[in-house]
Amino acid sequence: RSLREKTRESFRKLRKENRTKINRSMGTAYYALREVKSTARQTLSNVKSAVENISNKCLQGRQTRTRYRLPPKSYSPLRCQTPVKLYTPFGIETPSPRTPGYKSARRQRTPRSTFGRLQSFSSCTPGTPARKLKQDLQDISDGIEELNTVAERICKRASK
Structure with a gap:
């Protein structure tokens, strides 16, 4: 019994x-998973803020004020007094006097897109940060696809 x-x-x-x-x-294990989760969340928030900053900078470039220029000596002098040139630190420009050829010399503006930010994001010129970001995102998705195919091959080899 004692045994x-x-x-x-x-x-x-x-x-x-x-x-x-x-x-x-x-x-x-739970602590390690919690650390991975918080690190991933922080990384994704950093990526999100970087993408927002880049897209905002790209969109700000399109929203700047358009300056209209007349070709040199395309207008005749006015009979009345000419406007006074303003010199301020705030960048206020004195408007040029209107002439008959004024509208033809104006730069034509493209209409704003009705599709919102995505349409204007894709229409940036080749050297803009948005185009580079788009290319980087494409490279990342291609790399993820390659990783998935490699992982599938490894799983197939391990199951054999």
Whole structure:
């Protein structure tokens, strides 16, 4: 009888030790997963803010004030007094006097897109940050596809 109780006691101790080890390892795994989750969340928020900054800079370039220029000596002098040139630190420009050829000399503006930000984002010139970002995103998606194919090949080899 005492041998039986001793073996039961030793099994109980082993079970208790195993449970504490399992709980510790699960706690460590949970902590590691939580760290990975927070790191991934922070990385994604950084990427999001970078994309927003780049797209805002690209869109701001299109929203700047358009300056209209007349070809040199295309207008006749006015009979009345000429306007006074304003000199201020705020960038106020004195408008040029209107002449009959004024509208033809104006720069034609393209109409704003009705599709919103995506349409204007894709219509940026080749040297803009938006175009470079678009190319980088395409390269990233291509790399992810390659990683997926490699992972599938590895899984197939492991299952054989």
